[in-house]
Amino acid sequence: MNKAVPMRLAQITDCHLQADPEARARAGFPLRQLEAVVAAVNRERPTLVLITGDISQDETAASYRLAEQALTRLESPWYWLPGNHDQPALMAECRELHDELDLGTWRALLLDTHVSGQPHGELGEEALNRLAERLAADSRPTLLVMHHPPLPVGSAWLDEIGLADGEAFWRVVAPHRQVRAVLFGHIHQAFHGVQVLADREVSAYGCPSTTDQFLPGSSTFALDAASRPGYRLIELSDGELETWVVRVDP
Template sequence: MRLIQITDCHLLADPSAHGRIGVPLRQLDAVVEAVNRARPQRVLVTGDVSQDETAASYRLAERALAQLDAPWCWLPGNHDQPTLMAECHALHDELDLDDWRVLLLDTHISGQPGGELGALRLADLGERLAGDDRPTLLMMHHPPLPVGSAWLDEIGLADAGAFWRVVAPHSQVRGVFFGHVHQAFQGVHALADREVAVYGCPATTDQFLPGSTTFALDEASRPGYRLIDLGKGGFETRVERVDL
């Protein structure tokens, strides 16, 4: 089964409005067209769908994502308004994919650039992992480990330590995927008995410069998406870039 992750669309109410580099809606349309050529069975949008947090921006997103040839779902990022998202297109917390499942985790904190799961969501995650031992992927917006950019590492997942303590007893967690960082990223988190692969995804809009101490754009990089091919107990993943 093929999944595709797209993230950080940063749409505005005005469909012709410019972002930092380019027009976000046009960039999203180009990514959607490229994703369709890759023929996924599911598409997951990992947050920051909106930039201005307006109902109109979510309606634009829903119309653009409706052009996908596969079912899609989304979760909120720090720029999003979950209530407005849910009014436009349902928020789901799990995908049942026969031999696999994907858990969608909400790390949104209202009014804050960083993220957190919090005690209740962490407890729920632990219960869901304990109740099903199928191979599992976790999707969220905020990175649960440092990505090597000082300014981004300050606004990652605040309770990352608690998150990994919940994950540790559950060897069926095969990988963690996040948005927020506007760049390709691949790393691992070491647990006592194994390592868990962790992946970031390029934005559909502008890209951030990897390894930067302060905010900086990578003007030479293009929008992209992450492709995830699920196999028997394992997966392969890579990033694809999109020409505009």
């Protein structure tokens, strides 16, 4: 019997665009870097693309219009969710915010961890209760997708602004064995961590930014000058997941 062809997803994150298309970041030009990542992702021919927050840096309507123009060049359907630098209402004016994606034998739940005016993330009691209901209602293999990391990433300054209710999040996830992995942004670096639960382990994956990269393991803010923008690829098949990071020369 032939094995099913894997479904390929791509993750793009932390674009940090400004209203000015020529605006600089600390290590380059965010719009040009995003355009280079979009071109590289198109060559991968993913089924769909997930953009996991911090689309904007200056939280302006113009920055989201720039993002939409760049992301519309993707040759696959794409979906975004807000990060701590974002304004969800302005995002929704440009393009609908989805909270669930039907991936056939899989599904993805997109979780909003944005807290207005704060760098850290939080789901809150209502969203956690809703997540528990959604997980109980469907046993298909599931990806959870968010902006903030739900576990420590080994950088003190980033761990202070991760998911504030991470422990509560994992208590909700624990009874639901169909949760295969968590994808997140925020940390501007490749990362793989494991959350140990009573009966299993769940992997959590961070992704490089399309612009500046943060130095892994740094106790205070520091750029990783040796790293390049990038994206993550995820292949799903037969309940299994394989994932890796690709870097891009902007």
